[in-house]
Amino acid sequence: MSNETRTEPDESPLAVYSDLVRLYPENEGYLRKYADLLIEAGRQTTAKEVLQHLHSLLIRRGQTSRANDLLHQYPQIGRIRAIEEANRKPVIELLPDEMQNRFWQIMHQQRLREGRHLFRQGDPGDTLYLVLRGELAIFVTNDRGQTILLNLVEAGNVVGEGCLLDPGVRNADVVANKDSVVIKLPRKKVIQAMIDNPGLEAELRRLSDFRRMTCLLSVNPMLQKTPLNMRQDMALETMLRTYPEGAVIHQAGEELDIVDMLVQGEAAYVMTIREQQQILYKLPQGELIGDTLAVRKSSCPADIVALSDVTMAHIPYACFKNVVEAHPPLKEALMNHAEKQREQLMRRIASLKTD
Numbered sequence: 001m002s003n004e005t006r007t008e009p010d011e012s013p014l015a016v017y018s019d020l021v022r023l024y025p026e027n028e029g030y031l032r033k034y035a036d037l038l039i040e041a042g043r044q045t046t047a048k049e050v051l052q053h054l055h056s057l058l059i060r061r062g063q064t065s066r067a068n069d070l071l072h073q074y075p076q077i078g079r080i081r082a083i084e085e086a087n088r089k090p091v092i093e094l095l096p097d098e099m100q101n102r103f104w105q106i107m108h109q110q111r112l113r114e115g116r117h118l119f120r121q122g123d124p125g126d127t128l129y130l131v132l133r134g135e136l137a138i139f140v141t142n143d144r145g146q147t148i149l150l151n152l153v154e155a156g157n158v159v160g161e162g163c164l165l166d167p168g169v170r171n172a173d174v175v176a177n178k179d180s181v182v183i184k185l186p187r188k189k190v191i192q193a194m195i196d197n198p199g200l201e202a203e204l205r206r207l208s209d210f211r212r213m214t215c216l217l218s219v220n221p222m223l224q225k226t227p228l229n230m231r232q233d234m235a236l237e238t239m240l241r242t243y244p245e246g247a248v249i250h251q252a253g254e255e256l257d258i259v260d261m262l263v264q265g266e267a268a269y270v271m272t273i274r275e276q277q278q279i280l281y282k283l284p285q286g287e288l289i290g291d292t293l294a295v296r297k298s299s300c301p302a303d304i305v306a307l308s309d310v311t312m313a314h315i316p317y318a319c320f321k322n323v324v325e326a327h328p329p330l331k332e333a334l335m336n337h338a339e340k341q342r343e344q345l346m347r348r349i350a351s352l353k354t355d
Helices: 013-023 028-040 044-060 064-073 102-107 161-165 187-196 198-218 228-237 317-326 328-354
Strands: 109-112 117-119 128-133 135-141 147-154 173-176 180-185 239-243 248-250 258-264 267-273 276-282 303-306 310-316
Touching (some): 028 044, 102 109, 135 198, 147 198, 147 228, 161 198, 180 187, 187 198, 198 228, 198 310, 228 310, 228 317, 267 328, 276 328, 317 328
Antiparallel strands (some): 109 180, 128 180, 135 147, 135 173, 258 310, 267 303
16 A cells, blocks of 8 residues: 555635636626635635626626625625716717817817816816816815815716806816816807707716715715725715704614714704703714714714704715725724714713703
8 A cells, every 4th residue: 555645636615616716707606605705714805806806797797786786795895986977978978969079179179287287176167178088186175285086087078067057166176187188168058968968967967966975075084084986985875965943853862774974054962951952062064973883883862953954965874884894994983983972972961960
């Protein structure tokens, strides 16, 4: 009998599915199972690569709904994309034939060197620009002078739609991210094109609402450091809601199933002490409500009342939690914020009860 040691093939499930994925790299079932086994084995980096491959595969197949489901099921993918935004028809395809004519575009083009502004925040404007070549970056500057990226506008898309629809001052800076060519679209012609083609107006308003919501989320101190694609993902699902002065937005003890952000107006935590309503804590602009549910079970500590007409941004809880799980620094920031807010409320309640 030979003393030579025989090496048996590795038939562990992980090895088996590794081979299957190598042989059948587009088999969704094999990819999912392999990712699950990698996660169980603690091999998060490889699992992330497998899941990203599966996500890209679903996008290429046009299965955006299933790709979205995958992102929610596996937040460790870590690169949430605004899928709906990425797959919409470019605005250039909705413009009149005249504006899609190559000769006409050459006559109206404007060249921007990398780093040059197309316009700045606060500039007056009412014009729409089409990006013909290159890429533009939209950004704002927060209260501390920090630059926050809001969007990247590629060839075939437009910028300046907000001031086209509602003339006024620009609410963001737009800079050429690389050498670019833009087309300044005549305002009167675009307005007439929207009348002739309601689909163009609908798309421009949708784009304006999406970018405005991205901006609102991006300037929030708690959210501004999350990756742009995560903020865009939340912006796609967030809705604005208004409350009249005196309305109870949330009641004490209420289990919240949504994350609210104060956008406009005044609101406060209010508690009845000795039959009198007392303001415990006025909510600053941008304050998040219900965000702690993403890190621990909690309920509303007191009534939240509108002290004036109030606008709230409603972020679906599942969407918010997905971002928290995909971006660990946000989870830590929320924990610290929740603890500080709790201490502040408890001190205020104690002081009112002893008065």
